[in-house]
Amino acid sequence: GENVEQHPSTLSVxxxxxxxxxxxxxxxxxxxxxxxxxxxxxxxxxIIDIRSNVGEKKDQRIAVTLNKTAKHFSLHITETQPEDSAxxxxxxxxxxxxxxxxxxxxxxxxxx
Amino acid sequence: SxxxxxxxxxxxxxxxxxxxxxxxxxxxVTMMFWYRQQPGQSLTLIATANQGSEATYESGFVxxxxxxxxxxxxxxxxxxSNMSPEDSSIYLCSVGALGRADNEQFFGPGTRxxxx
Numbered sequence: 001g002e003n004v005e006q007h008p009s010t011l012s013v014x015x016x017x018x019x020x021x022x023x024x025x026x027x028x029x030x031x032x033x034x035x036x037x038x039x040x041x042x043x044x045x046x047i048i049d050i051r052s053n054v055g056e057k058k059d060q061r062i063a064v065t066l067n068k069t070a071k072h073f074s075l076h077i078t079e080t081q082p083e084d085s086a087x088x089x090x091x092x093x094x095x096x097x098x099x100x101x102x103x104x105x106x107x108x109x110x111x112x
Numbered sequence: 113s114x115x116x117x118x119x120x121x122x123x124x125x126x127x128x129x130x131x132x133x134x135x136x137x138x139x140x141v142t143m144m145f146w147y148r149q150q151p152g153q154s155l156t157l158i159a160t161a162n163q164g165s166e167a168t169y170e171s172g173f174v175x176x177x178x179x180x181x182x183x184x185x186x187x188x189x190x191x192x193s194n195m196s197p198e199d200s201s202i203y204l205c206s207v208g209a210l211g212r213a214d215n216e217q218f219f220g221p222g223t224r225x226x227x228x
Binding site: 034036041042043044045046049089099100102103104105 | 153
């Protein structure tokens with residue numbers, strides 16, 4: 001089955017700096033890659049996703065890049081703010097209606 | 113995106129008892145999922161629940177321990193049976209978006225369970 005690895009496990013940045021979280025996957029047939037943000041005491045919230053026919057997607061301060069050849073994808077957050085502090089999870093899915101495989105999570109701390 | 117609610121939001125239970133968690137969605141969805149998230153850990157899929165069919169359980173999870181109902185396209189329940197302290201976790205309901213083939217997946221707020 002699929003194996004998703006996520007790095008780093010913790011990331012501390014100064015407010016206004018950029019943050020990058022990386023994930024690798026093992027199944028070359030995976031074609032959908034979402035990112036979730038989980039704040040303390042809440043359920044995961046979908047913040048951005050990318051499909052395998054696209055190399056990059058951007059939504060205001062967040063962007064996701066996908067390298068299918070290397071089988072890795074990354075979340076980029078620019079101009080970080082304290083409210084960006086949360087745990088971020090990447091995931092991969094092969095085909096439609098199939099299960100998601102989640103990374104182990106990255107705890108992002110943005111220092112004011 | 114779908115609006116998902118879960119009840120209860122949290123509970124403290126005694127070992128040996130059972131707890132039923134409810135998941136309600138504001139629109140009809142084809143696929144509903146139940147996850148477990150142990151403290152500080154990632155999300156682990158327990159089972160997939162489709163309306164009109166038996167739930168499909170992942171390796172390590174069995175129906176006797178985690179019975180699931182899916183009576184219609186907007187509601188599901190997960191029961192945690194004969195609980196032990198190891199069952200202390202966050203239990204999350206998730207749905208595929210509105211039956212689209214290339215569906216995103218959205219999560220409810222979770223049920224925080226502590227077993228004493």
